[in-house]
Amino acid sequence: MSPYVYIALAAVVALVAGVFVGRLLAGKARQDQEAEARARAQQLLQEAEEKANRIRDERIQQSKDKFRTLKHEFEQESRRQKAELDTELTQRRQAVVEQEQSIKQLTQTTQKQLDQIQRKEKELDTLRDKLQNDAQQQRDRLDAQEEKRQTTHEAQLAKLQQREAEAEEKARQVQHQLETISGLTAAEAREQLVESLKNEAQLQASSYIKDVVAQSKLTATKDAKKVVLETIQRTAAEHAIENCVSVFNIESDDVKGKIIGREGRNIRALEAATGVEIIVDDTPEAIIISGFDPVRREVARLSLHLLVKDGRIHPARIEEIVAKTRKNIDEEIVEIGEKTIIDLGIHGLHPELVKMVGRMRFRSSYGQNLLQHSREVANLCATMAAELGLNVKHAKRAGLLHDIGKVSTEEPELPHAILGMEMAKKYKEHPDVVNAIGAHHDEMEMTAMIAPLVQACDAISGSRPGARREMMESYIKRLKQLEETAVSFDGVLQCYAIQAGRELRVMVNAENVTDDRAQELSYEISQKIEKEMQYPGQIKITVIREMRAVAYAK
The missing domain is CATH 1.10.3210.10 (Hypothetical protein af1432)
Incomplete structure (x- = not known):
């Protein structure tokens, strides 16, 4: 075989061996990493468990402390309520004892009065029996006298008739002589006599009535003064004279510029929303709120306080704050009314x-x-x-x-x-x-x-x-009449009397009132005020027509 073949085979064997060894090494490294990760996880788990146990112990200790605190407060409150109940029970027992003593005394007094009444009834019965006996004896005597009179009645009657005839004749003769002497008839003389007696009786009656009335007035005046003086002494109240201005204190004069706003738009919006006059002058660290209506002044003062505290002062924010303040004032009014009736027990x-x-x-x-x-x-x-x-x-x-x-x-x-x-x-x-x-x-x-x-x-x-x-009531009526006069015209939305009634600011609807109509409206209001009202000096009528364009971005 060629040596290249052996080299290739050796290379293949070496490659296979290297792959095998690499896998063994990679597996071992992976096992080491897994073991290390398990150890790390076990450590983290142990630390988390220790932290959880520590937090649990702290919470348990806090709960125990809070429980002990609440228990202590509950025990104190229970002891206080028990003491109050004991005190109230003691007072009620004393009141019951006093009432029982009063009832006992009243019972004794009533029994004495009953005994006196029974004794007087017995005396009255005895007196009534005696009077009955006396009356019977008197009737018997009268019957005897009546029988005696009847025996002589006829003779006396004849004598009386004869005397009456003689008296009538003499009376006619005397009347004729009197008429001849006085020149008056009997009827005319009778009328004059009756009139004279009537005048005399009226004079005497008037004098008597005058004396009685004077005596009654003297007594009544004395008693009435006594009641009034005792009432005034037992009722004391403070007297506070109301004025027409309020002072809003500020920390720095820099706030005045924010309240006025660019070209005065903030102060105009505030005056239009509250109906008062905001006076920003050289007075250090103070702003004057002028207006005859105390509710308006209070709304303006609280609104200024919230605006200055918030720092965002612009017309939209002003209207929002004023609306919120008005709602709070309405709630405060209800609270004041409820507190008043509770204080008075109504x-x-x-x-x-x-x-x-x-x-x-x-x-x-x-x-x-x-x-x-x-x-x-x-x-x-x-x-x-x-x-x-x-x-x-x-x-x-x-x-x-x-x-x-x-x-x-x-x-x-x-x-x-x-x-x-x-x-x-x-x-x-x-x-x-x-x-x-x-x-x-x-x-x-x-x-x-x-x-x-x-x-x-x-x-x-x-x-x-x-x-x-005394002048305050007429002053307020005049200011209200000024506002009502301006509001009666068409197109007027709001109207406020400011500067102690020397200026009338009228806000109109810009959609219904044009600029020319605003000028005419100021003149018409001034003419109506001149005809229908009485006032010192002059009154400035300012008609304000303001166009606002509002859109919403969605």
């Missing part, structure tokens, strides 16, 4: 009336906070009713609701007392409460016993020093 009030009670917190009357005034009137009425023995619950209810007509959203052409009465009647209040509300300004007849109390307590609360400022 139950079963209709939810709409509760909401109106809460709205009184943001309303003032003659500069006096309406809710504070109503709470004070309610307490005064309850105290007076207790002193006079009247229904305390009805008096307190009427005192709280007597000015409820001032916060009506409808505001028809009715006095607030009559409007409040209609609302109370609508929500099924007691007739005495309804009458007290409607009659507290003498706009209808008082039929309930608590009606004079509500009227008197209303006067007491309003007449305390510093309680009211």
